[in-house]
Amino acid sequence: MSTDGQPHILAIGGGSFIPDDRYGLTPSPLLRYAVDLTGQDRPRVCFLSTAVGDSTEYVARFYAAFSQLDAEISHLALFPMPNVADVRGHLLNQDLVYVGGGSVANLLALWRLHGLDDILREAWESGVVLSGQSAGALCWHAGGNTDSFGPQLRPLTDGLGFLPYSCGVHYDSDAQRRPLLQQLIGEGTLPEGYAADEAVGLHYVGTEFVQAVSYRRSAGAYRIEPDGSGGAKETRIEPRLLASS
Numbered sequence: 001m002s003t004d005g006q007p008h009i010l011a012i013g014g015g016s017f018i019p020d021d022r023y024g025l026t027p028s029p030l031l032r033y034a035v036d037l038t039g040q041d042r043p044r045v046c047f048l049s050t051a052v053g054d055s056t057e058y059v060a061r062f063y064a065a066f067s068q069l070d071a072e073i074s075h076l077a078l079f080p081m082p083n084v085a086d087v088r089g090h091l092l093n094q095d096l097v098y099v100g101g102g103s104v105a106n107l108l109a110l111w112r113l114h115g116l117d118d119i120l121r122e123a124w125e126s127g128v129v130l131s132g133q134s135a136g137a138l139c140w141h142a143g144g145n146t147d148s149f150g151p152q153l154r155p156l157t158d159g160l161g162f163l164p165y166s167c168g169v170h171y172d173s174d175a176q177r178r179p180l181l182q183q184l185i186g187e188g189t190l191p192e193g194y195a196a197d198e199a200v201g202l203h204y205v206g207t208e209f210v211q212a213v214s215y216r217r218s219a220g221a222y223r224i225e226p227d228g229s230g231g232a233k234e235t236r237i238e239p240r241l242l243a244s245s
């Protein structure tokens with residue numbers, strides 16, 4: 001749990017991991033920032049891969065990547081059944097919960113079926129840092145847009161709602177993302193919110209957005225609000241640049 005006792009969420013637009021010749025993937029400065037938010041010397045980190053159906057390859061890559069950090073690593077799988085006897089106890093005992101990308105629609109359905117929506121809220125409110133990329137960033141918000149239903153993006157309006165905002169991910173790498181999010185916010189389908197380019201994280205304390213962070217100088221974060229005439233206005237937020245190592 002975070003040593004300051006505050007509820008933290010780091011929602012990552014993309015770029016949690018960086019390709020590495022030795023390990024396959026290495027944690028990016030964004031993940032190191034999430035770990036630092038715990039304030040622990042050797043934090044307990046749990047990975048949830050629900051969004052890719054708990055792919056064993058994906059889980060193995062996570063362990064290989066996080067083995068490069070001084071942390072106590074575990075994962076929670078729901079397929080074919082939960083891999084820990086006490087899901088609530090396991091998650092509440094973590095310092096950081098990291099959620100991988102994939103299908104946010106499937107993730108939300110499975111989490112609700114297993115009661116993880118309530119457990120994760122309890123964990124967050126008790127000081128467990130929550131983080132994730134793509135689906136693992138969008139899920140904490142009220143909604144956003146998603147490719148969960150096919151390559152043509154569609155609105156998602158039933159996120160967990162820990163954060164009362166819409167969320168945009170992969171904002172500079174998928175041409176559909178920006179115009180659709182602005183359209184949905186402008187017409188009132190989604191509430192005002194925030195978006196993140198690749199290599200950018202959105203840091204919230206409680207439900208308050210406090211800053212964006214990035215390890216790429218050209219990347220940005222954005223505040224998107226209704227403009228009062230059926231459209232939306234976008235304001236760029238310059239991220240704090242993180243050290244590369």
